[in-house]
Amino acid sequence: MSQAALKPDAIQVRANPSGFGAEITGLDLSAPLPPATLAAVKQAWADHGVVWFPDQPLSHDALEAFTLQIGPFGVDPFIKPMEGRPHILELRREPNEKAGNFGAGWHSDWSFQDEPPAATLLHAKVIPPVGGNTLYADGTAAYDDLSDVMKKLLDGLTAVHSAALPYGTKGLFAHEQSATHDRTMQIVVSEDADKTHPHPLVRTHPVTGHKALYVSPVYTLGIEGMTQAESAAILSFLYAHMTKDKYVYRHHWRENMLTMWDNRCALHFAEGGYDGHLRVLHRTTVAGDRPR
């Protein structure tokens, strides 16, 4: 029985058949949400990992205000924010841009931080007619489906995260900046990015209590105490496992859609395929807790 049937003004949550990913309608994000509605949104976000709200034109102020209803802003390093909007990043790729599209690797946002963001919110301003989907992988279901003995082993492991591969002084973007200069987004390569940070390989969600795999090929360098080759044997299996079709939801954007995902239990991947077209989205993050 949906809440909508009980209360005509209540929101509608339409989840994917897998339960991972849900569309939320019947609300207006440009004004503060009543406490009950906000609670229902937060519950849907916890239940489904990724939620999206179609047809929500939002000013910068409104995007910031809704973000703050979910929680305090996260800390966003390495990318220059919008002028006068320190908490909004503009993900912009021009039609003539040749640089690879941003976020084109499986990751959980800023997982190299001590307290990585719980949520990322992305608001679509200009969406290309082709390509540009975002893929989400369900780290909770992927963990649940592992053998109990393997789960137990993984529960005891610590993964080492770092921003070094993309943002480090020897990373992807540092290399790109010396080779080409056509990226619109201003990425700040930093020695800070070379730091490493340990997190449990299996993370327990602070709201749902569910365990999820918390590793990604973009930010996880290895498993604490193991060599690269040993780590790769375990991690490459986990990456292949958690990005299987059955755990992946492919998200199609529309202009004015707001999408909010849970970095504590989901990975995401930005697909390209829209060269020649402008794509603009605005992004905020909500602070999270220390993974445990």
Next chain:
Amino acid sequence: MTDIQVRKLTPGCGAEVLGVDLNQLSNSQMETVRQAYVDHGVIFFRDQTLTPEQHIAFARRWGDIDINKFFPANQQYPEIAEVRKEKAQKTNIGGGWHTDHSYDQVPAMGSILLARELPLEGGDTLFASMYAAYDGLSDGLKKTLEGMRAIHSNAAAFGAGGYYKNTDQGGGFKGENLVGEAVHPVIITHPLSGRKSLYVNPGFTVGFEGWTQEESQPLLQHLFRHAARPEFTCRFAWRDGSIAFWDNRATWHYAANDYHGERRLLHRITIGGEALN
């Protein structure tokens, strides 16, 4: 009489025990041989002249003889298994990295393999030290593997639909209905040396207990690649009178198949072992 000498073959694996006649082994020499076996996991002797009876007598000094369920036995001496490849045969026995009998819950301790007929060149046997393989793991993976157990099966090698039955060695093998499996710790404490040893092998280890095949294979294949690193191995070139005596709990071995058109015959006696933990 020259003094008995123990000389490593490589820093990682194996030692030759020289200056000794296995038919006239004093108690102190036997003690040196025993210690070399414990220390190095595989030892080699040269220029020995053991008859089958003397081969059996030497083996009995180490323990009970374990008669292999699958190998063709010598007609006259059932204790002796024949590792044979005829001129016309293309398949050899043991032509891949493996540990004998790991599919038994109480696996054999080791085997004493004696050259009877050798090709002019080729037919070497390679060994890999599982002490060295264990020592070469990171502390993190050592810790992770402690407490894990692996499943060993001989069905793929000796079963009715197994490897040997479908080769030109198929006729010699027996016991295809005796296939089975066993579970052993991935890291064992060696019963003689007390050292930790990696106890999985490409010949018979099929997965980790409680893990699916898909889950097991990446880590298992990594361990197989790691353990076969050249630094952990040695290669023994046979001569008339040569003997290799290996410990299955401390080594893998691999019989090079590079002597087609020539006959090779070795006599193998296997000595019983104990459950591993």
